[in-house]
Amino acid sequence: MTSSERINQLTDQLNHYNQKYYQEAISEISDQEFDLLLKELEKLENEHPDLKREDSPTHRVGGTITKEFPTVVHKYPMLSLSNTYSEEELLEWDERIKKVLTDRPYEYICEIKFDGISLSMTYEDGYLRKGVTRGDGTQGDDITTNVKTIRSLPLKTSKQAEKLGLGAQFEIRGEGFMPTKVFERINEDLIAEGKEPLANPRNSAAGTFKMQDSAVVASRDLDCYVYQYLSEDDHFKTHEESLLALKKAGFNVSDSWKKVSTIEEAISYINEWSDKRHSLPCATDGIVIKINDYAQREELGFTAKSPRWAIAYKYKAESKSTKLLGVTYQVGRTGAVTPVAELEPVILSMTTVKRATLHNADEIERLGISIGDYVFVEKAGEIIPKITAVDEQRSSNELFRQKVEFVKNCPACHTELIRNEGEAAWVCPNEKGCPPQIKGRIEHFIQRKALDIDSLGEGKIEILIENGLIEDAADLYSLTFDQLLGLEKVHVDELTGKARKVSFKEKTVENILKGIEASKNQPFSKVLFGIGIRFVGQTTGEKLADYFMNIETLQNATFEQLIAVPDVGEKVAQSIIDFFKDEDNLRFIEKLKVAGLQLEAQNVVKEVEGNALEGMTLLYTGTFKNYSREELEQKIAANGGKFVKSLSKKLTYLIVGESAGPSKLAKAEKLGVKMISEEEFEALVSA
Numbered sequence: 001m002t003s004s005e006r007i008n009q010l011t012d013q014l015n016h017y018n019q020k021y022y023q024e025a026i027s028e029i030s031d032q033e034f035d036l037l038l039k040e041l042e043k044l045e046n047e048h049p050d051l052k053r054e055d056s057p058t059h060r061v062g063g064t065i066t067k068e069f070p071t072v073v074h075k076y077p078m079l080s081l082s083n084t085y086s087e088e089e090l091l092e093w094d095e096r097i098k099k100v101l102t103d104r105p106y107e108y109i110c111e112i113k114f115d116g117i118s119l120s121m122t123y124e125d126g127y128l129r130k131g132v133t134r135g136d137g138t139q140g141d142d143i144t145t146n147v148k149t150i151r152s153l154p155l156k157t158s159k160q161a162e163k164l165g166l167g168a169q170f171e172i173r174g175e176g177f178m179p180t181k182v183f184e185r186i187n188e189d190l191i192a193e194g195k196e197p198l199a200n201p202r203n204s205a206a207g208t209f210k211m212q213d214s215a216v217v218a219s220r221d222l223d224c225y226v227y228q229y230l231s232e233d234d235h236f237k238t239h240e241e242s243l244l245a246l247k248k249a250g251f252n253v254s255d256s257w258k259k260v261s262t263i264e265e266a267i268s269y270i271n272e273w274s275d276k277r278h279s280l281p282c283a284t285d286g287i288v289i290k291i292n293d294y295a296q297r298e299e300l301g302f303t304a305k306s307p308r309w310a311i312a313y314k315y316k317a318e319s320k321s322t323k324l325l326g327v328t329y330q331v332g333r334t335g336a337v338t339p340v341a342e343l344e345p346v347i348l349s350m351t352t353v354k355r356a357t358l359h360n361a362d363e364i365e366r367l368g369i370s371i372g373d374y375v376f377v378e379k380a381g382e383i384i385p386k387i388t389a390v391d392e393q394r395s396s397n398e399l400f401r402q403k404v405e406f407v408k409n410c411p412a413c414h415t416e417l418i419r420n421e422g423e424a425a426w427v428c429p430n431e432k433g434c435p436p437q438i439k440g441r442i443e444h445f446i447q448r449k450a451l452d453i454d455s456l457g458e459g460k461i462e463i464l465i466e467n468g469l470i471e472d473a474a475d476l477y478s479l480t481f482d483q484l485l486g487l488e489k490v491h492v493d494e495l496t497g498k499a500r501k502v503s504f505k506e507k508t509v510e511n512i513l514k515g516i517e518a519s520k521n522q523p524f525s526k527v528l529f530g531i532g533i534r535f536v537g538q539t540t541g542e543k544l545a546d547y548f549m550n551i552e553t554l555q556n557a558t559f560e561q562l563i564a565v566p567d568v569g570e571k572v573a574q575s576i577i578d579f580f581k582d583e584d585n586l587r588f589i590e591k592l593k594v595a596g597l598q599l600e601a602q603n604v605v606k607e608v609e610g611n612a613l614e615g616m617t618l619l620y621t622g623t624f625k626n627y628s629r630e631e632l633e634q635k636i637a638a639n640g641g642k643f644v645k646s647l648s649k650k651l652t653y654l655i656v657g658e659s660a661g662p663s664k665l666a667k668a669e670k671l672g673v674k675m676i677s678e679e680e681f682e683a684l685v686s687a
């Protein structure tokens, strides 16, 4: 291939990856591979400047703006950072700094490079007025309402802020991120709903910040580490001063930064954090080294794409080679069969890895792995271990190498697996008789977000099934004390060999029965989620409960009626229809009805408490300490008030809960609607 052809190819490829990454929050290749290709293009362009294309990704910041949000032109451009994976290049960069500063002394501030999305926040008269994405560097998306859901970002600066020298007009920049815990929680939910989990916290954060529904954004507990202060006036002389002032003024500045005076010290900082960073609450991908003194920064200046006074050192994704001992298969609640690599234990990013996901049959094919091979394991997005390739060098000496072939039959019930068109997963169609599917459905039913019977956790369901006491979740409601007392089983962890005995003693049994009884009070929406209709997650469960009010109406709903519900698409609607066509499912629902579960929403007024809200219309936003949505609506009705679904001038009160939707608040403010807190509402009804 000629240089010209290669330049064209790389330009097209990289533009494509940029488009995917910034527009759709999808990584088709790893960051490291991306950076390698970009370096190659840079090098070729330097050798052949005449061949450099106008749309080259080396010219500009990679991001874009969207049509979904208003566009804001940045007062100061938001650039990228030049990056490197090697110490050698850091030393070269340091040499260039020395040259420009003609050997005058300088200091570096070393910071962790948080892996989320760049945000710019503008404060005017002390108020947070704007939150904007980096976009293409010149202009970004106005996502103020979403940014305002970040609790660590003051909506108004403290009185101290001005004294600290921040002034009333300034811009701050930071990395908006999704805490690892939230990322894991969302993925658990997605898996429970039979959907694809998200690849990594960065992409999840990027996707969430650009959502239209800020109530959903608020539920995801996004956060932001602030790392830059900008203003018209010279408030600070150094970066250090600004960080200290921001922190004192209540901004979320991570304490991990450090001031050093040589590149060697910066390299020590890099080494120090290479493992320690995994204990931080969010994903990180490197270290940023910045000149401390603002005057020196000015001398050093910028390229079109990044400042010359800073550089990012990126950690290579940690990859190790270990032996593939075998492949096991897990059958999920929905019957999907996932292959899992069993590995000789190896330490990656501070944790011992013994298993890695192989995703599906296509992935096994792509990797071409054999049992006995040495394989490279990597932590993708720093979280889920995966196998990237066979370590041919080490594997070639192995005598025992047996090609991995995806199973043809269900590892649990031996039914022949099927694959639906357009789907990657092989599925066991024996929905009714396949043990892990049955167990999975019951475990789904008892989880916290559904019927919340946590006294049945930790392998107890398995024992009940094995003793023939339950066949589905509805059977839980006919269990008796005598049936349960004395049951026991020793669970042995396959990997560690550690044994754990679960036994049903008196106290345990009492707790279990109590938990089962209490679950009868769980609202209809949770029951709907718990019965496990495919694609009906927690939120969809709530929307369906709100809309249809009881199980019969839902059961009789037509396809058209179903897709009229917010959040319900064709796939979900069809799945609901299929569910209620099945005789066994109908019998299951019937059993739940007999057991006394909540199969209708409770906002029918059962009892009149008073008339304190007579003639008033009320609406709420956010979540509440003492009420679920249904309970709050019931409370309004029980006190003579009218709950309405939309915000208007005529509304008497908007009850504002925690993580209230900022767009709703802004609208209410504009309309002049009176807002009250949960406490004020309670005072009102008990008056």
Ligand SMILES: NC(=O)c1ccc[n+]([C@@H]2O[C@H](COP(=O)([O-])OP(=O)(O)OC[C@H]3O[C@@H](n4cnc5c(N)ncnc54)[C@H](O)[C@@H]3O)[C@@H](O)[C@H]2O)c1
Pocket: 017, 018, 021, 022, 026, 027, 028, 029, 030, 031, 032, 034, 035, 061, 062, 079, 080, 081, 083, 111, 112, 113, 114, 115, 116, 117, 118, 119, 134, 174, 175, 227, 288, 312
């Ligand atoms: N996998 C893919 O398909 C794909 C595609 C496009 C880009 N990428 C990745 O994204 C990179 C380009 O993204 P980029 O331009 O945002 O660069 P970058 O993420 O490498 O570095 C710049 C960004 O770092 C962030 N940052 C985090 N902590 C910081 C701190 N303490 N101080 C200053 N900044 C901090 C800021 O948001 C800043 O905009 C590429 O190098 C590549 O690794 C990957």
Ligand SMILES: [Zn+2]
Pocket: 331, 410, 411, 412, 413, 414, 415, 428, 429, 430, 434, 435
């Ligand atoms: Zn099966």
